[in-house]
Amino acid sequence: MSGSVEVCDLGKQFARYDRQRAGSLKEAMRRGLRPARITEQFWALRNVSFKVQPGEMLGVIGHNGSGKSTMLRMVGGVMHSDVGSVTTTGRISGLLELNAGMHPELSGRDNILIGGVIAGLTRKQITARMDEVIAFAELEEFIDSPVRTYSMGMRLRLGFAVAIHTDPGVLLIDEVLSVGDLAFQTKCLDRIRRHRDEGSAIILITHDLTQVEKLCTDALWLRKGEVVAQGRPDVLVGEYRAAMARDSRQRTPPSMPETITSTGTTLRAHENRFGSMEKVIEAVYLQDPFAKGVREIATGDALSIAVKFSGGSGPVPIVGVSIGTVDGLNMLDVNTESDNVAISSSEKSNSIRVDLDRVDLTAGSYFVNVGLFHPSWDYAYDYHWQAYPLTITGSHGPSGKLSPPRSWIASAENRPVSAGDDGNEQTGTWLTGA
Amino acid sequence: MGARSPAFRGSFNHWRDVIWLLVSRDFRGRYKHTKVGMLWSLASPVMFLLIFYFLFQKVINLDIPRYASYAFAGIIVWNWTQQALIASASSISSNQALVAQPRFPVAALPIISVTSSMLNLVIAFPLLLLLAWIDGAQITLVLVALPIVAAAQFLLILAFAYIIAAINVSLRDVEQILPIALQLGYYVTPIFFSMSNVPGEFHGAFLANPMTHIITAYRDIIMYGQWPAWTSLGIIVAGSGLLLILGLRIFKHAQYRFLEEL
Structure with a gap:
């Protein structure tokens, strides 16, 4: 399914209140009818603009609290922006909190239905793709047992399988790609790549920088709600790593x-x-x-x-x-x-x-x-x-740093133009390290 | 309701499936692991019935005829209201993961709370009918009015549910105050006593309480084979309708704050 996202000058302001939050009656009564005493307004996100076209994937990197999730929520339409606009086309789907709303006492099958309606499908749509979801989660044998008997990995597989089978036009992913074992992760990444290639617009939040390099067509780096840089994933990831090294250096105690x-x-x-x-x-x-x-x-x-x-x-x-x-x-x-x-x-x-x-x-x-x-x-x-x-x-090479076990196979053609069935072959093997 | 409003997003079919599946989740999840399953939901109202029966028939006689069915009707009808409002209060604040889902209709959550709590009433209802029959009630045509009374009560609870759910997100004290307010309500509603036990000068407070009229309507139908008082039911429906419109507005207005405050 095809979709796109266009975010224009997006901004979100949060308030820090006096002492604790104003969420108590005592506080509300103390301040009476006067407006809440806000000591500080701060921008959780500011001046963020980007476009994700069909078939593109944007990787968002940044420390915790940099505004990544806030941004994703506004794109998902579950939070209001204070300034700027979000325009999306296509059905929005989220790989946000897996297993949201599921119940441990119910079977895997029942939970697929629940997860499916929460993700925006009707019961009929879920039933139609039930077998596909179960197969993806590799839970055929256990699907009618209560989810409480599942291992953590099985639960996550279930949650992921439901969320990914929702024909997303726009797919929002928040830190859920390190699910299950390596084989399952590979399968998930393949599926996401397929959605991307089929025209979904994908936004990926992750700490795993290699995923950004490997999967994304674009990258956005946020710090304290502002864009540090945006552009090619490999360049951005390199800069981000360098910044981490600087940060570690700053945190190092002056003397020890x-x-x-x-x-x-x-x-x-x-x-x-x-x-x-x-x-x-x-x-x-x-x-x-x-x-x-x-x-x-x-x-x-x-x-x-x-x-x-x-x-x-x-x-x-x-x-x-x-x-x-x-x-x-x-x-x-x-x-x-x-x-x-x-x-x-x-x-x-x-x-x-x-x-x-x-x-x-x-x-x-x-x-x-x-x-x-x-x-x-x-x-x-x-x-x-x-x-x-x-x-x-051991072995020194003329240059290069790798020296894997290797063999050379040389062959020469007798006649330049031939089917190659009468070629001479000379084989030599040279093993290193022994 | 405004189709553009995120908390109300989705088609009718999707809403129907969300409500149905989440109500059945609540219900089956609650009792699936227990031996006698849903019969557990009867334990508490039956215990209260026994206590009231002992206290107000044996210790102090309130002089209420057919006391078992009278008190049981009061208990289970009130329980629906009480459980539904308490569940609604935290229906948004304890479901952050659902509120964050881009295509989940958040406004379905209070409906789910009210419906889930109704199931306890449904389970207890056969026992109420049995008690009424033992107490000498007749099965009459009037029973067809039961769904109307239940619908009126549903509307009444739902109107409050939206308001409570929305306010509790930014003012968590609601969750604390509500049980106390409901406890008070228990004694301003003729649940285990009758209006004839209450001195006349206090009748106003009882009659201003919509739950008094709801419970009376159930009793009229089940115990006395009478049609409910349509005027008071009509006022409750009209009032609840207006309150529901207000509740939906408050809910809609608050919906974007749900994730910020959680």
Whole structure:
């Protein structure tokens, strides 16, 4: 289904009231008939303009409280703007809060009906696509059991499947694309891509910057309700990441005791250690498959990186690990969010380990960087940069950094113009790392 | 109602399905996991009936003939009003996720609250008819007036429901005050006593209470085989209609604040 969104100079003002909110009778009586004493009016969103044409997808990035959701609500027509206008064509559908209105005591099938009418379909329309929804959610066997018996992943699959089967002209997505396991996520992303290609206008709010780079045709970066930049997703994401690094640097305490790592490097704030230190990385170990500490491995060897960190208070962090060159170029950059790893974080000490089956880098000096990030990627709690040296031994290439196992197959044609059935083939295999 | 108004969006068929499915969700969800299911909703009114029967027949005799059916009619009819208003008060404020859905008709929520609460009355009704029959009531043609009285009560509750739901979003005290106000209402309505027990100078307060006339209408029909007092019913319907128009206006006016205040 085709749709479009045009937002013109959109603005929304919220009021901060005296003390608490004015939502109590005591407050209302105290102030009598006088208008509420508003100490501060602030713009939750201001001067936002963009267009999303059929087949386009806009990625909206920004910290928590930057006005992303407020904007999405105004586009969805559930909140009024104070200035500016929103014009949409096509049926609006939201992947907002999955499973809204569903009841745990009722079966999956009943809940599909409920989710469907809440998303704007009639009972008849839902019944017509019931089988498709069940198949998408991969819940055929469980569909008549009460939802309370479902795992968290199954519930989310159910909610997502209902929401995505609503023929959206305009699709609004708020942070729900990290649903279920990786295979299901891929399926969801494929479905969203299909909607986009079929002419839906899509607005995506996410913390997952890679999704913005991969899926979106445009990007918008909001900070405190204002547009910082808008344009090409790859450019914006790059700038956003750089801003996060700056923010982490600003949050780093001016001075803190130096610590020495397991590999003997001294960690110094603002030098090779950044972050707010609300949660800290206590130790990082580079290990071989037998859990023996290593600082040097051969090309193609396995490597485990174990991280111990304090949980502290606050939300569950994202753990990121990267391997970079001495010049700071990342050869590998993985994190628990993009790999969809559920981590539990207790108040005290936590540990997590990533096992790399092969490290196919050419010989040379590298660093392992480890970071503990705020779940919204706003800033780092603790980031150890170039503190864990890793030396790779073995093959040197003339240039390039990758050295995967490989084979060369050479062939030559006897006659330039032929069907190729009598070609000579010479095969040579050269395995590295062994 | 203004088709452009978001809280009232959607086709008639969609509204019908939303109300039907959400009412059945509330109801089945509430009792599905229990052994005797919906019979639980009878437990509380029956207990009150036993208490009143003991107190006002055995301890202090109020001298009301056919007391069991008299009191039970009062209890279950009042319960609908009470439960519906309490449910409506939080129908917006506790359903933020639904209010944020771009195509959900938010104005259906008070209707859902009122309808869900009505089901308890429907379940208790056979027991009321049984009690009335034991007390000597006849099955007469007058029973056809029951849906009219129920419709009048529905309209009355709904008018208040919209106002209460909309106001409670920005003034949460409503949720606290309402049970107290309803408790007071319980004693300004002839539920377990009759108007003849009330001294004449207080009759005005009782007669100004629409619930007095609603409950009396139910009793007229079920217990005494009489047509209800059409004049008072007519006034209630007209008044509720006007109040509903006002309620819808307040609701419509407040709808954009729902998400800001939640």
